[in-house]
Amino acid sequence: MRVLITGGGGQLADSLEKTCPAEREILILSRQQLDVSDAGAVTEAFERQQTEVVINCAAYTAVDDAESERDRAFAVNARGAENVARAARQLGARMIHISTDFVFGGDKSRPYSVDDDTQPVNTYGASKLAGEVQAREACPAGLTVLRTSWLYGVHGRNFVKTMLRLMRERDRLQVVADQAGSPTWAGFLADVIWRFAAQPSPGTYHWADAGVASWYDFALAVQEEAMRQGLLTKAVPVEPVMTEDYPTRARRPAYSVLDSRLAQARLGIRPAHWRSNLRRMLAEMQDE
Numbered sequence: 272m273r274v275l276i277t278g279g280g281g282q283l284a285d286s287l288e289k290t291c292p293a294e295r296e297i298l299i300l301s302r303q304q305l306d307v308s309d310a311g312a313v314t315e316a317f318e319r320q321q322t323e324v325v326i327n328c329a330a331y332t333a334v335d336d337a338e339s340e341r342d343r344a345f346a347v348n349a350r351g352a353e354n355v356a357r358a359a360r361q362l363g364a365r366m367i368h369i370s371t372d373f374v375f376g377g378d379k380s381r382p383y384s385v386d387d388d389t390q391p392v393n394t395y396g397a398s399k400l401a402g403e404v405q406a407r408e409a410c411p412a413g414l415t416v417l418r419t420s421w422l423y424g425v426h427g428r429n430f431v432k433t434m435l436r437l438m439r440e441r442d443r444l445q446v447v448a449d450q451a452g453s454p455t456w457a458g459f460l461a462d463v464i465w466r467f468a469a470q471p472s473p474g475t476y477h478w479a480d481a482g483v484a485s486w487y488d489f490a491l492a493v494q495e496e497a498m499r500q501g502l503l504t505k506a507v508p509v510e511p512v513m514t515e516d517y518p519t520r521a522r523r524p525a526y527s528v529l530d531s532r533l534a535q536a537r538l539g540i541r542p543a544h545w546r547s548n549l550r551r552m553l554a555e556m557q558d559e
């Protein structure tokens with residue numbers, strides 16, 4: 272089966288490459304090789320490759336910058352998703368489109384199911400939601416939308432790597448304690464995506480690691496596990512702060528835990544707890 276992956280060089284595309292099952296033939300295209308916001312280029316790339324499944328990992332993910340670069344965020348996350356979906360349909364290929372917990376408003380206190388109302392609170396979330404809608408319109412039958420949350424992996428920029436760097440550089444840290452979500456390891460999410468690639472599953476699904484954490488909980492766990500594995504040599508005090516004490520250009524949902532049960536039932540697998548996946552990621556980091 273030929274699988275084309277957009278957004279090469281990003282953390283999820285990298286994990287997909289590392290976990291690719293032996294029977295798959297993959298082609299991973301970076302932004303430089305395929306700009307998804309260029310409709311003609313997308314059509315041409317897909318025709319050339321005779322793809323059966325497309326995994327759209329290309330995204331504008333700079334959540335704060337999106338507030339001042341709205342057009343760029345929508346060009347990639349909305350129009351880009353539509354371009355990929357249209358080209359996939361023209362070829363008769365299936366598409367797995369990756370989306371985000373940030374499509375939700377964050378005012379709930381129980382995990383968001385796939386049918387819950389969306390209400391993004393920032394431009395990034397709005398552009399990703401528009402991408403879901405436009406991709407569905409362009410490729411109604413062959414589209415799987417897979418929303419995930421708080422993604423991190425060995426490759427690329429993410430919270431875990433930022434915390435490790437700051438814990439080496441600083442004497443103390445302050446981390447937001449009143450936003451809750453589910454940290455999700457790209458290594459396991461990649462395995463989930465390969466399972467979706469193996470069976471047509473049109474519709475919307477959620478996948479996140481099990482358990483709930485605040486950014487503060489997550490930071491403390493990073494420090495504890497990294498100390499245990501010898502990636503950090505000293506512990507620095509980590510203090511909880513409130514969102515209002517740590518202003519950012521983009522608002523974040525206060526609660527964006529995803530209910531992954533539909534995907535679990537569909538694939539017959541269960542997520543590991545986020546903390547055990549954090550251990551696996553740090554071990555992989557040490558091996559590298």
Ligand SMILES: NC(=O)c1ccc[n+]([C@@H]2O[C@H](COP(=O)([O-])OP(=O)(O)OC[C@H]3O[C@@H](n4cnc5c(N)ncnc54)[C@H](OP(=O)(O)O)[C@@H]3O)[C@@H](O)[C@H]2O)c1
Pocket residue numbers: 277278279280281282283284301302303305306307308327328329330331332347351369370371372399418419420421422423427428
């Ligand atoms: N990171 C998270 O916490 C998180 C949480 C929930 C959902 N997600 C979703 O998960 C997916 C994968 O995210 P990720 O964490 O792997 O993001 P990432 O590391 O930022 O990777 C995104 C990739 O897309 C590329 N890209 C940007 N503009 C493009 C364009 N016009 N055409 C083609 N490629 C383009 C980027 O290239 P450049 O680096 O060269 O710009 C980068 O390689 C995205 O759909 C994201 O919205 C992420």
